[in-house]
Amino acid sequence: MNETDLSPVVRPARVVVGVTGSASSAAALRRAVYEARCTRSVLVPVLAWEPPGGETVYRMAPEPRLAALWALRAEERLQASIAAAGGIPDDVAVERIVxxxxxxxxxxxxxxQSGDLLVLGAGGRGRLARFLHGHVRRCAAAGARAPVLLVAPPASPRKLRRELRRITPEDFAGPRRPSGG
Known part of the structure; x- marks a missing residue:
């Protein structure tokens, strides 16, 4: 056995990006594609999932068929999220992970590894959005061993956000037909 057999395996640098399907996640994925292309790194879009209620609840009544279905849905969500963000160019090496x-x-x-880059969406605007949805981002950034890049979500005009908050289910109903004959 020579010395080269004991050397650690060196893998190419990777750009790891968390994917959820949100607008912030799509922005992060587009930036990760850019970073991977510029640095000739492997792009690793990741969708992590857990059973509804968490692993503890699942262990109380495990159902492998449901777990297989949830895993399949997670795969579909990853593919749909990538497509919604504009896809991944052919010249970028990719390793999709669910x-x-x-x-x-x-x-x-x-x-x-230090050569990796972790790209995360910076989440919604406003204190409530950061409080409700920022747990993963905060924990990932706090425990990261690689540099972390936070990507801001696309901006939407204030007037549009205000109007969207006032939408009711009736706004989606089709045109009313006159009743009677």
């Missing part, structure tokens, strides 16, 4: 694990843990486990 993993059953807490998202922050999975992202940190995958972006585990």
């Amino acid at each position: 993993v059953r694990a807490p998202a922050a843990f999975a992202l940190n486990a995958l972006a585990d």
Whole structure:
């Protein structure tokens, strides 16, 4: 056995990006594609999922067929999220990963070397959005061993946001037909 057999395996640098299907996640994926293309790194879009209610609830009444269905849905969500973000160009090496694990843990486990880059969506605007949805981002950024790039979501005009908040289910109803004859 020579010395080269004991050397660690060197893998190419990767750009790991968390994908959820949100607008912020789509912005992060587009930026990750740009970073991977510029640095000739492998792009790793990751969708982490857990059973509804979490692993503890699942362990109380495990159902493998449901778990297989949830895994399939996660695969479909990853593909749909990539397509909605504009897809991945052919000149970018890609390794799609769907993993059953807490998202922050999975992202940190995958972006585990200093040459890697972890790209995350910076989430919605406003304190409430950051409080409700920022847990994964905060935990991933706090425990990261690789540099982290936070990408702001696309801006939407204030007037449009205000109007969207006032939408009711009736706004989606088709045109009313006159009743009677």
